[in-house]
Amino acid sequence: MPLPSDQLQRIIAERFPDSDIRIEDLAGDNDHYRLHIASAAFAGKNRVQMHQMVFAAIRGTPAESIHALSLVTSQPK
Amino acid sequence: MTDIKTTIEQTVATNPIVVYMRGTPQQPRCGFSATVVEIFKRLDLPFTAFNADADDTLWETLSKMNDWPTMPQIYIGGEFMGGCDILKEMYLNGELQQLLADKGLISPAA
Numbered sequence: 001m002p003l004p005s006d007q008l009q010r011i012i013a014e015r016f017p018d019s020d021i022r023i024e025d026l027a028g029d030n031d032h033y034r035l036h037i038a039s040a041a042f043a044g045k046n047r048v049q050m051h052q053m054v055f056a057a058i059r060g061t062p063a064e065s066i067h068a069l070s071l072v073t074s075q076p077k
Numbered sequence: 078m079t080d081i082k083t084t085i086e087q088t089v090a091t092n093p094i095v096v097y098m099r100g101t102p103q104q105p106r107c108g109f110s111a112t113v114v115e116i117f118k119r120l121d122l123p124f125t126a127f128n129a130d131a132d133d134t135l136w137e138t139l140s141k142m143n144d145w146p147t148m149p150q151i152y153i154g155g156e157f158m159g160g161c162d163i164l165k166e167m168y169l170n171g172e173l174q175q176l177l178a179d180k181g182l183i184s185p186a187a
Contacts, residue, residue: 048159052144071162
């Protein structure tokens with residue numbers, strides 16, 4: 001289900017404070033996003049673990065129902 | 078009744094590349110699944126595919142096993158690799174080809 005990007009931004013920012021977040025709306029429909037997130041919380045984690053942390057963070061939130069959410073996770077440079 | 082988790086574990090242990098996806102390789106039902114199929118096609122690698130759209134229990138079980146709510150989910154050499162985003166990143170930066178070569182699934186020159 002569509003979710004405005006500012007709401008997605010807020011949900012992610014609340015759960016990953018001090019992270020750099022960038023959101024691309026891939027289809028212009030608020031339902032296909034690419035979420036770029038660089039967070040110190042990812043220190044020592046591999047890619048699978050970083051994605052699992054994002055999935056866990058959005059569980060139970062409106063972000064969970066976005067049709068397509070592509071993830072690009074990294075540690076802050 | 079066969080335990081689905083056990084079936085998955087046996088499947089990924091006995092098949093070099095396993096893709097749990099939406100739809101079939103011939104007819105993927107989402108862009109992410111289609112991308113994964115395309116990557117293995119380009120590498121000219123056969124893989125074992127299962128349609129999670131056709132089996133809610135399969136999807137639910139994989140989701141719990143891997144803490145991963147979405148499809149596709151990819152296993153290489155029995156190891157959970159994540160989904161489309163990770164596989165695509167690994168393909169584009171050459172990590173995937175290196176991993177496949179290390180596992181003897183493709184020749185290093187390919």
